Amino acid sequence: MRTRVKSSEQQFLFDLQQQQRKRFQMVKWLGVLIAFSIVIQALGLAKVFAELVLEGSFPLNAALLAGAAFLFKTVLQYVREQICATASRTIRFSLRKRVVEHLTHLGPNRLQIDEDAGLSTRVYEQIDALDDYFSRYVPQVFLVLFIPLTILIAVIPVSWIAFFIFALTAPLVVFFMVMVGHKAANANRKQFTVLSLLSNQFMDLNQGMAELKRLGQTDRARERLSLTASEYQKTTMGVLRLAFLSTGTLELFSSVAIAMVALYLGLGLLEQLPWQVGIAPVSLFAAFYLLLLAPEFYLPLRQLGSDYHAKQKAEAAATDLQEIFAAEPSDFMATSSSKLPDKKGNGALIEFENVSWSTSGRVRLADLSASISQGERVWLRGASGAGKSSLMSILLGFDQKFDGRLLIKGQLLSSSMLDEWRRRLAWLPQTPEWIQGTIRQNLELGLGKCHDADLRNALIKAQCWDFVGGLRFGWDTPIHEAGTGLSGGQMQRLSIARALLSQADVWLLDEPCSGLDSDTAEQVLNTLDEVSFGKTVLIISHDTHPVSWADQKWLMKEDGVYVEA
Structure with missing residues (x-):
């Protein structure tokens, strides 16, 4: 017996579905009741129509039965839709939380997957693209099996010919659904790729608008963004075109199949069937019964055809979401957190022992052997490419595939203590x-x-209170991603205030005076001098003029790091 192998995308979606297994199981039982109510409703209506035509009487009992079945079916469908919507919302909320947490653990390594704008598209747009899959397609798969099967069983005692018409035409609907659906999958993948590109371009242009204006390149930037937007428009229309094609094809075959049933019943009632002239194969009651069941038989198939597009869209989204989870944070070279001997006997908080780092034959960080004691403030300078940012990445725990050892209070930094270490950091x-x-x-x-008092105290210490208090709404003044309306020095001071609020005792600063004029940079450094006293601080900078208040001064070169006197 051959078993069908699931693709990685299908397995990913199935695992998500299992999180709401109980709700989807309940939906199946509701589908069973809906199927039975459809048959009962058809029986009641057929009885009403037949007696009205043949006897001119109105069977109240049959009408009440049909009305009750219709009302029962409507309530069941509403409850079913609410359960499916809740299950979909819960799955997407849980998945979005997992994705954001995973991206947080990846840190800067997330940029190996995509730029931040493209990742935000995956977090919001592509996770929301799973909604129709879980709220419509998954529950519809069961209905498309059970309702037609129930109707086929209900039709067998009435007419074998109607049974064979139903049984032979149903696979055709499924065949064309799958055939058009595969093309929709490729179209959806292309649409998501273009959307990610458009998001990245929009963010880049928005962040670099001031520079583009200075260089006079805003027109070229607008043209580039317009071309990508046009491409996204084309891919979106391509997806919609396939969706309408799929729906139109299914409607056509369903209509033809229902017409075949109606033609057979009409000729039969007129006793004009070629193989049965003068004989009515079914009664008027049976004809009404079959005719009422015919649309209900094809309705789940047609609905699944429309929802099959949601399946292909979800699989396309799952491909990009899997790529995020496939990017694992760098493993630690050593996982032992046992106490190690302090060779220098200086009670160092941070100690580097022959730390170096190379990737793809390129040296990212040369040999480093040094230590930082609790409360020491270190100023590290060096040229671009010397490895300053790589050192920061190692200290933050985002990259750990390096040679040598990094010790925190005499313990080898390991994954088990990484969360505790990061809680001590202000970056x-x-x-x-x-x-x-x-x-x-x-x-x-x-x-x-x-608390307001803590907030005010942090702003005062960071020398932000004067300009924040002078704003119209104070600290309730809105700002944008680029800090629109505030100067570079003011934004840096606000960063210092945020570090103070975190109550971190280890501060890591990367070029705190980058892009500031000399006077503003000096003011920021003076602020840092005041607020960082008693904290362990590491500042990296390109500046050749040392920070006068630093306890240690390190010089980073391509061949190593030197501790200056």
């Missing part, structure tokens, strides 16, 4: 990340609700 990148929201929301990002 101030060269270009701080901001979200569209108020200043307060940006300061509290990742920290939770802060």
